[in-house]
Amino acid sequence: MTSYKNKVWKFSLMMVVALVLLTGCGKSQGGGIVAGKVNVVTSFYPIYEFAKEIGGEEANVINLLPTGVEPHEWTPRSQDIMNTSKAELFLYNGAGLEGWVPNFMKGLGSQSKVKSIQVSEGISLIEADGEDEHDHDHGETADHHLDPHTWVSPKSAIIMAENIKNSYIDVDPAHKDGYETRYAALRDKLEQLDMKFTEELSKTTKKEIVVSHQSFGYLCRDYGLSQHAIMGLSPEAEPRAQDLVALSKLVKDEGIQYIFFEELVSDKLAKTLAAETGVQTMVLNPVEGLTKEQEQAGDTYFTLMEKNLQNLIQVLQ
Template sequence: MNFHIKKSWSLAIILLLAGVMVLSGCSKKSGGEIVAGKVNVVTSFYPIYEFAKEIGGENANVINLLPTGVEPHDWTPRSQDILNTSKAQLFLYNGAGLEGWVPNFLKGLGSESKIKTVEVSQGISLIEAEDDDGHGHGAEAENGEETPNHHVDPHTWVSPKSAMIIAENIKNSYIEVDPAHKADYETRYKTLSGKLQALDAKFTEKLSAAPNKEIVVSHQAFGYLCRDYGLTQHPIMGLSPDAEPRAQDLVNLSKLVKDEGIQYIFFEELVSDKLAKTLASEAGVKTLVLNPVEGLTKEQEQGRDNYFTLMEKNLQNLILALQ
């Protein structure tokens, strides 16, 4: 009897500790408070935050909703995030189905909020992905049911070409809410745009010279990168990083890796690398990081990594894998 009591006590303590850990995990702060006298901008996740900070400079106070080390596909906002955002002047989000929480979030802002909402992927030619990502991204039919195998790929920013359009949309939205500082926004945007053009030129030059063009990736996040630089991606999982692959998919991928002589399988830091490592050992190849730049890890943040340093590392790893 005592044994059972002891056992249930230890179980209760484990559950209690798990609850505490979950709660402390949930209360990770997203950065920032509203600042008077500046354009307050709320961004939905990391790349938009970085570009908004660069273009906004000292005229803007940019708050990123997504905490460091969190994968944007799985995140939902808290009431404090809604409250903060309702007092801001600009809300910038990717759109194209990435942030499924946005419609309810915007309803929660209330009618008295003066915020301007901008979908920064506007103007990018979106890719229809042949995939059911099991995550409610993408198209819904008229009757509210999801249409199978018909999803928009939301990972626009992973290509420098698309990132240029995103940066221009951010600049234009600043000028709309704060026309007095138009010249400042234009100047800082030109600097950012110049860096993106240089990155684009480098990707174009190096990847067009690569002898191979096929990459195996952990999740289907590289459609725009592949389209713009002449590569083909073979994802282990779908558009969402936690969509489960079927056993048959893994068998087919393993065969493809062997047939095509692929030397590396790519994984990413914010998502478990278990499947990529399993497939790599099954196919007798190595793994490398290909970062969809959805957010920074704690280490990357401390190491002053940013969109450009991560994309440079991506390019180096692509060159290595495509030999």
């Protein structure tokens, strides 16, 4: 009898440990509010990285999105609303990326002093093509589909970084010089990346890319490429049979050798299309978040964008 009890006890303990581990995985990246700092809550990874760089020692930056989670599918929890209501800044992308934002802001309560900033403000936004894009959860863009993937182009990322810097100065003018200095350093890196993309991609003979999810519109617009997506703006949008047939034809007609997929989303469709058309697959990362492996390897927006450029050069030469 004791051995049975022991087994039950051991099993219960394992379940408790598993649960603790599971809840640990879902935690937001940046912990809680820190007194004496500018507390900034960011909606997803690129904004988190830029906000940390510009904020420096002055800021405590909390990223809502856990590592390895795709932003299109994520929704906030009550703890996230609590943290944000106590923060000075809430930075989100806008342009329809975070369908949960309007309700989230309502939940912050009238007592909250937090300033909500849409960091894509000032970027010339792209109207997405396709009459049946996903929009079950993005009420504010239901009539006209905006492409929210602004940060994937270094040119747009510069505008986003400037908006983040201005929002810091707005809530903490005493440390203006530090924010300006750190922003200038980040802007220099982004400008160098922009120059590299411009230079290298202007030399490629091919200009067409086939991607799994329509997230490279700004990159293509700014560097003279055109994307053909298997799915729409949201990675969970289902492609129609006729779209896949048209894509297969395009791949054959244009002599396309590679189909790009991304790490945070299932590569099943990209692999199926590649197998059907006899081409290879390669990663093109929309830098929506880091995988656990990338986080451990110390990857950043810049290392991922450099890899993107190398992969584009290889495919388009």
